[in-house]
Amino acid sequence: MAKGTHEYVDDPRNADILININGELVPREQAKISVFDSGFILGDGVWEGIRLHHGRLAFIEQHMRRLFDGFKALDMEPGISKQALIDRIQQTCIANNMHDGVHIRLMVTRGIKATPYQDPRVTITPATIVIIAEHKTPLIKDDFNGIDLFTSHVRRGYSDVQDPKLNTHSKLNCIFACIQAAKAGADESLMLDPHGFVATCNSTHFFIVRHGEVWTSTGDYCLDGITRRNVINVCKLHNIPVYERNFTLSDVYGADEAFVTGTFAGLTRVKQVDGRSIGDGDETPLLARLQQLYVDMIERACEES
Structure with a gap:
């Protein structure tokens, strides 16, 4: 399951x-x-x-x-x-x-x-x-070591069709992508932009780690997620190289680490994409660091509010 x-x-x-x-x-x-x-x-x-x-x-x-x-x-x-x-x-x-x-x-x-x-x-x-x-708290099972993603044929479209930056109730494209991932036995769907670059997931935002650098999409074809933006800011604050850039599935398959972000679960490891194992074994040192830095950020933000 x-x-x-x-x-x-x-x-x-x-x-x-x-x-x-x-x-x-x-x-x-x-x-x-x-x-x-x-x-x-x-x-x-x-x-x-x-x-x-x-x-x-x-x-x-x-x-x-x-x-x-x-x-x-x-x-x-x-x-x-x-x-x-x-x-x-x-x-x-x-x-x-x-x-x-x-x-x-x-x-x-x-x-x-x-x-x-x-x-x-x-x-x-x-x-x-x-x-x-x-x-509501995330359910983490004893055997949980990350999620699996499946790349959907459903693309994140242009803003003049349905602006992907708007957090509207109209989510049918994401639902189609989610269904496709579920039918493939994956947890979530990875979605590409109209040019074939990685955009986002159907309900979370996607990051990879390559050679000590954190990459995420340009943001042109996805919602500017609150957790996504905070992770980018955390990286900048702690001198971790972070880039909003175009990258392809080939970059994903060869990544050292991958993770998704969202308000509910925070930062969650991605262990497989399209059947390819991400990284070498279960070591995700940069993700572990970012998870702690993000928790620290929440604590500070709530103390200041």
Whole structure:
């Protein structure tokens, strides 16, 4: 069975969580939105995945900046300020008696429509804002030593088709890639850009290590992930050579180390890509260093917030 980066420990407390819908806290089994909601009908909305660490929302300013950039791009009026939205997230966590080991999914759609149709002008309500905070920690099994990737035929496209930099609810291309990886027996899919260079994974960001250098894609065809950007910044801060550049699958297959990044699981080793073992054995010294530096960064950021 695949051991992806989003496997989690099943926590019975999640059965009784309160979910925030437009500022109202409701029990999980009663949490509902309209079938006329723009997100349900069209995937018209943006979202963020956020971690609660020691009672603090990790990197919340970066998340809010990306979210509100998405509102502007989609010409969507959220009807709430950044600070008010942060307060609402914190209130949701407090109401659920949450302090640590929490993953939050913040979802904002354009609102409810008068009829099922794509034109934003038939939207008749303010934006729908849903906050789901769950007790959620990554599941690491005893035999876990990394994930396997499979390169999908589905490409990350040009911004004039569907801008890959936007964190929208419209994720069908990533879902197709995820399905292809699952059918191949892999954990996640590696996706290329229109020119055949490595872009990203279907739900995480991809890095390789070659000769002491850390490489990731140019970022032209992927979301500017919060964890991705923080890892790049950590490398720069500690004089670890890091490059956002074009590279191919041949570079990947010959890499010394490879890993993926994401808000939920942080930095996770990639042990195979398309059946090729990455590196020589189980030694990943640079990844181990970056994992610790990233944890230290989270601690500092939460202390300062």
